[in-house]
Amino acid sequence: MSGSNTKKAIGVFDSGIGGLSVANVVLAQLPKENIVYFGDNGRAPYGPKSPETITQYSLEIVRFLLEQDCKAIVVACNTASAAALNTLRETWPELPIIGMEPALKPAAAQTQTGKIGILATLGTFQSSRYASLAERFANGVEVLEDPCLGLVQLIESGKTDHPETEQLLHQIIGPMRAEGVDTLVLGCTHYPLIRPLIEKVTNHQVNIIDPAPAIARHLEHILEEKQLLNTTGPAWHKFYTSGNPAVMQRILRDWLKLEEKVQVHYWA
Ligand code: DGL
Numbered sequence: 001m002s003g004s005n006t007k008k009a010i011g012v013f014d015s016g017i018g019g020l021s022v023a024n025v026v027l028a029q030l031p032k033e034n035i036v037y038f039g040d041n042g043r044a045p046y047g048p049k050s051p052e053t054i055t056q057y058s059l060e061i062v063r064f065l066l067e068q069d070c071k072a073i074v075v076a077c078n079t080a081s082a083a084a085l086n087t088l089r090e091t092w093p094e095l096p097i098i099g100m101e102p103a104l105k106p107a108a109a110q111t112q113t114g115k116i117g118i119l120a121t122l123g124t125f126q127s128s129r130y131a132s133l134a135e136r137f138a139n140g141v142e143v144l145e146d147p148c149l150g151l152v153q154l155i156e157s158g159k160t161d162h163p164e165t166e167q168l169l170h171q172i173i174g175p176m177r178a179e180g181v182d183t184l185v186l187g188c189t190h191y192p193l194i195r196p197l198i199e200k201v202t203n204h205q206v207n208i209i210d211p212a213p214a215i216a217r218h219l220e221h222i223l224e225e226k227q228l229l230n231t232t233g234p235a236w237h238k239f240y241t242s243g244n245p246a247v248m249q250r251i252l253r254d255w256l257k258l259e260e261k262v263q264v265h266y267w268a
Contacts (some may be wrong), residue, residue, distance in 0.1 A: 006232075010026065010036070015080065015152075017041065105133075156190075182207060
């Protein structure tokens with residue numbers, strides 16, 4: 001792929017609004033790229049679902065994004081990456097597909113106390129991808145894991161700055177802090193949307209790792225290598241949801257500073 005393909009869009013998807021935390025960084029890193037975002041809000045959360053179901057959903061979403069003429073895909077969801085990345089790459093071997101995984105490796109390298117906390121979803125923790133990551137990179141560091149049950153639902157319902165969310169974060173992070181955790185990995189793309197609350201709950205005393213900047217750099221590198229970088233612009237962005245567009249619309253306006261209208265795509 002090259003030539004006119006450079007003008008095609010980058011498809012970004014997540015179970016819901018979480019992937020917007022990745023799209024936000026991609027927009028900043030690659031301002032000339034066109035982006036089509038799909039949030040599967042109508043079927044979120046993915047965390048408690050089976051890998052087979054998540055793979056089925058991911059295949060449907062990538063098909064939809066390819067119908068929108070995308071040249072590359074970012075699976076802006078740790079849970080979908082854990083379940084579906086291999087199948088997606090087998091299904092579309094020529095298509096650049098960038099996935100995500102909890103940033104355990106940099107966290108293990110950065111901790112001073114030798115204890116790191118991983119905030120992710122049940123689906124991510126139960127995956128073989130995560131098991132292999134922990135086995136390769138924990139390197140004698142103690143890894144405390146929490147599947148943050150209910151947190152994605154709170155964020156999806158718009159409670160990004162709400163006492164209920166703060167209370168749940170205290171329950172999750174308090175025990176980790178008591179154990180001496182000094183580094184927290186945001187292993188679910190929804191969690192950067194509540195980063196201010198996480199910082200509040202940890203009194204700004206913890207090193208927080210969000211992998212989105214590394215993902216955006218990796219994407220740029222892959223597009224460059226495949227001669228797919230769009231160097232002309234100006235860029236356009238489209239946002240789709242399979243659920244209620246209101247929360248996505250608010251995050252777009254407040255976080256990404258974009259006025260584009262969220263379009264609804266219901267599954268048949
Ligand atoms: N945002 C997703 C992730 O990065 C998952 C959220 C969900 O459970 O749907 O893992």
